[in-house]
Amino acid sequence: MSTRVIAIDGPAGSGKSSVARALAAALGWSFLDTGAMYRAVTVEALRQGVDVSNEEAMGDLAREVQLSTLPRVSVNGRDVEDEIRTETVNEAVSIVAANALVRHQMVSRQREFAEAQPLGTVVEGRDITTVVFPHATVKVYLTASLEERARRRGEEGEASVARRDVADSTREASPLRQAPDALVIDTTGREVGDAVEEIIQWLKNKTLS
Ligand code: CDP
Numbered sequence: 001m002s003t004r005v006i007a008i009d010g011p012a013g014s015g016k017s018s019v020a021r022a023l024a025a026a027l028g029w030s031f032l033d034t035g036a037m038y039r040a041v042t043v044e045a046l047r048q049g050v051d052v053s054n055e056e057a058m059g060d061l062a063r064e065v066q067l068s069t070l071p072r073v074s075v076n077g078r079d080v081e082d083e084i085r086t087e088t089v090n091e092a093v094s095i096v097a098a099n100a101l102v103r104h105q106m107v108s109r110q111r112e113f114a115e116a117q118p119l120g121t122v123v124e125g126r127d128i129t130t131v132v133f134p135h136a137t138v139k140v141y142l143t144a145s146l147e148e149r150a151r152r153r154g155e156e157g158e159a160s161v162a163r164r165d166v167a168d169s170t171r172e173a174s175p176l177r178q179a180p181d182a183l184v185i186d187t188t189g190r191e192v193g194d195a196v197e198e199i200i201q202w203l204k205n206k207t208l209s
Contacts, residue, residue, distance in 0.1 A: 029120040038106065040067055
């Protein structure tokens with residue numbers, strides 16, 4: 001299989017989006033923010049009045065919904081770039097993300113997306129190194145202290161970030177885990193560019209060896 005993927009996982013505020021975006025730009029690869037997909041499905045459910053804890057109804061919605069993350073996040077053709085970051089969505093998204101039917105739909109779309117990219121894709125989320133692309137060219141686990149991660153998340157606050165950490169790492173369906181062969185980078189007090197350089201170096205070593 002020739003799909004080239006750099007898979008990045010990590011908890012809320014660990015720097016995944018910033019690092020993945022900058023890395024994709026540096027390599028000329030595509031970028032996929034999978035968290036935005038779970039958030040967009042959540043926004044649409046709330047808009048339609050679907051009960052987010054109704055597994056079947058959410059599975060149906062996830063199958064039928066039209067999703068796009070670039071250039072802006074949209075759902076069924078509606079721009080939701082700003083709406084996906086609201087407090088209401090922060091609260092509901094972990095319930096949606098714990099639904100195995102929803103995850104199944106999102107994972108298929110993520111694989112399809114990467115397969116269609118001409119050069120490669122930097123994909124970031126919670127289960128990318130473990131479930132979506134376990135054979136990725138390079139796997140990275142980003143982390144940072146809770147204090148710093150909460151600071152980066154601003155308005156959301158430390159309590160909500162910590163609650164999502166627990167929900168994401170203890171759920172039954174594809175919990176957040178560190179893959180044994182992942183390059184672990186603690187971004188506490190470090191610049192985005194530092195992590196990007198470290199990953200590019202790791203990629204070079206991998207492709208040369
Ligand atoms: O704001 P933050 O970077 O923490 O979150 P995000 O990457 O936008 O993801 C939002 C939520 O989606 C997470 O808290 C997870 O519950 C879920 N998610 C997931 O379960 N699997 C992924 N691959 C990506 C996100």
